[in-house]
Amino acid sequence: MGGIPMPGRGGIGKMIRLLIVLLVASTLAAADGRIYYLLWFDTEDYIEPAADDAALRIATDLEKLGVRATFKVVGEKARVLEARGRADVIRALSQHDIGYHAENHSIPPSPAVYLQPLGLLEGAAEFQRREGRGVDDIRRIFGVTPSCYGQPGSSWGPQSNIALRRLGIPAYMDEGSQVGYLNQPFWFMGMLYVFNLGPYSMRADLNDPSKLPAAYKRFDDAVAELKAKGGGVIHTYYHPTEFVTTEFWDAVNFPHGRYRAPSDYQRPKLRTREAAEQAHRILVDFVTHVRQTPAVTIITARQLPQVFEDPNPAVDVPAIRKQLAESIDIRGAASAADQLLALLGFQRMYVDGPAERGVTTIRATAIHRDLFERGKADAVDYIERHHRLPSHVWFGDERLSLADFTATLAGDDGGATVAVRKGNLAFERYIAAGAKRSFNWAIHPEDFDGSALLEMGRLQAWTLKPARLK
Numbered sequence: 196m197g198g199i200p201m202p203g204r205g206g207i208g209k210m211i212r213l214l215i216v217l218l219v220a221s222t223l224a225a226a227d228g229r230i231y232y233l234l235w236f237d238t239e240d241y242i243e244p245a246a247d248d249a250a251l252r253i254a255t256d257l258e259k260l261g262v263r264a265t266f267k268v269v270g271e272k273a274r275v276l277e278a279r280g281r282a283d284v285i286r287a288l289s290q291h292d293i294g295y296h297a298e299n300h301s302i303p304p305s306p307a308v309y310l311q312p313l314g315l316l317e318g319a320a321e322f323q324r325r326e327g328r329g330v331d332d333i334r335r336i337f338g339v340t341p342s343c344y345g346q347p348g349s350s351w352g353p354q355s356n357i358a359l360r361r362l363g364i365p366a367y368m369d370e371g372s373q374v375g376y377l378n379q380p381f382w383f384m385g386m387l388y389v390f391n392l393g394p395y396s397m398r399a400d401l402n403d404p405s406k407l408p409a410a411y412k413r414f415d416d417a418v419a420e421l422k423a424k425g426g427g428v429i430h431t432y433y434h435p436t437e438f439v440t441t442e443f444w445d446a447v448n449f450p451h452g453r454y455r456a457p458s459d460y461q462r463p464k465l466r467t468r469e470a471a472e473q474a475h476r477i478l479v480d481f482v483t484h485v486r487q488t489p490a491v492t493i494i495t496a497r498q499l500p501q502v503f504e505d506p507n508p509a510v511d512v513p514a515i516r517k518q519l520a521e522s523i524d525i526r527g528a529a530s531a532a533d534q535l536l537a538l539l540g541f542q543r544m545y546v547d548g549p550a551e552r553g554v555t556t557i558r559a560t561a562i563h564r565d566l567f568e569r570g571k572a573d574a575v576d577y578i579e580r581h582h583r584l585p586s587h588v589w590f591g592d593e594r595l596s597l598a599d600f601t602a603t604l605a606g607d608d609g610g611a612t613v614a615v616r617k618g619n620l621a622f623e624r625y626i627a628a629g630a631k632r633s634f635n636w637a638i639h640p641e642d643f644d645g646s647a648l649l650e651m652g653r654l655q656a657w658t659l660k661p662a663r664l665k
């Protein structure tokens with residue numbers, strides 16, 4: 196035995212009591228509401244060289260503050276930094292976290308435009324083909340796999356999520372309105388989404404220092420609100436190019452998806468030196484305020500998976516059966532897919548939503564037990580084979596849509612026949628209704644219609660659920 200005295204009976208009792216006190220204290224601290232703050236920069240302008248210096252300045256200023264941000268870098272931007280010999284910028288950004296912001300951002304066609312006519316799997320392969328090259332370049336130039344992805348402008352498409360998983364990118368961090376969950380992070384298609392945070396996405400106006408106190412107050416109010424709810428996430432985003440220009444580099448060169456050859460690129464209008472200096476000062480002041488706020492922890496996208504609970508909780512089948520027959524919805528931390536999978540005997544497993552909207556052809560009001568079990572076994576086999584929910588389930592020559600199958604399965608009382616029920620897909624309300632507004636962006640063609648992408652989003656919303664802080 197070594198020199199450590201063994202505690203006596205009383206000692207063990209004391210230790211256990213102390214442990215309990217510590218456990219309770221840590222639980223209370225979690226319930227007290229920790230606020231996680233993410234600061235990210237879409238590092239995209241490969242036309243205006245002053246944007247390189249802006250990125251360097253931001254990275255250096257933040258490093259001095261002891262704050263790590265996430266720089267979501269465009270593939271072409273990474274290559275241009277290398278070609279211009281900006282090892283200083285690459286080194287400074289590498290002190291922070293590196294995410295990904297598409298291969299070339301705005302050269303047509305942008306992701307939503309080329310994904311819109313494609314199905315789920317074809318679109319995933321196309322996104323990987325077009326955008327994968329930039330991920331390789333980020334790895335080569337920055338030495339890391341990007342921690343997250345965010346679309347250029349509002350150019351979102353559900354298929355990208357499958358490709359991003361294949362590319363080893365686990366988080367989606369951006370702003371947009373296509374999908375969202377109560378203004379806080381969520382899981383969608385197996386990706387951790389920091390997206391559509393509404394009032395918890397905030398910026399200080401870079402043009403007017405007199406508006407800083409109002410920005411501090413907005414931040415403080417958001418912190419107080421989230422603390423009262425038990426904790427949450429706030430984010431702020433900028434583009435390094437914003438600090439040195441007065442117009443967007445891509446709106447100047449690719450308005451409404453017009454192509455422009457690199458030899459004809461036009462540089463955006465620049466801020467005055469004073470206005471640029473002021474913008475950098477406002478950022479430092481705002482971030483200093485955030486850093487000094489109690490209970491706020493500044494994290495990068497790379498740390499996101501560590502602060503959230505396991506996305507695949509066990510589902511209590513008896514508890515959800517009746518609810519699911521009435522309405523197919525997110526319940527607690529469980530997506531609609533989690534609940535259906537649990538009814539089919541799968542637990543703690545992720546699969547994608549259906550590739551298409553299936554239709555019900557069965558006219559009968561009930562299905563014979565033997566035929567129902569056969570269809571159910573076939574659904575299980577499909578899920579195991581494809582890691583995706585089927586669009587419909589066959590019963591002889593007739594079929595049930597996935598929604599009707601789920602309600603029918605949930606309502607199965609074990610009798611000689613199973614009553615056919617109509618499924619009510621309540622979770623689809625979390626996908627935006629208006630395609631025009633959701634995909635509004637100066638680079639999309641004026642008549643661009645992203646309705647098909649929203650419809651695919653509704654199908655994939657089977658996988659949607661809140662991301663819960665640990």
Ligand SMILES: [Zn+2]
Nearest residue numbers: 237239347348
């Ligand atoms: Zn961008």
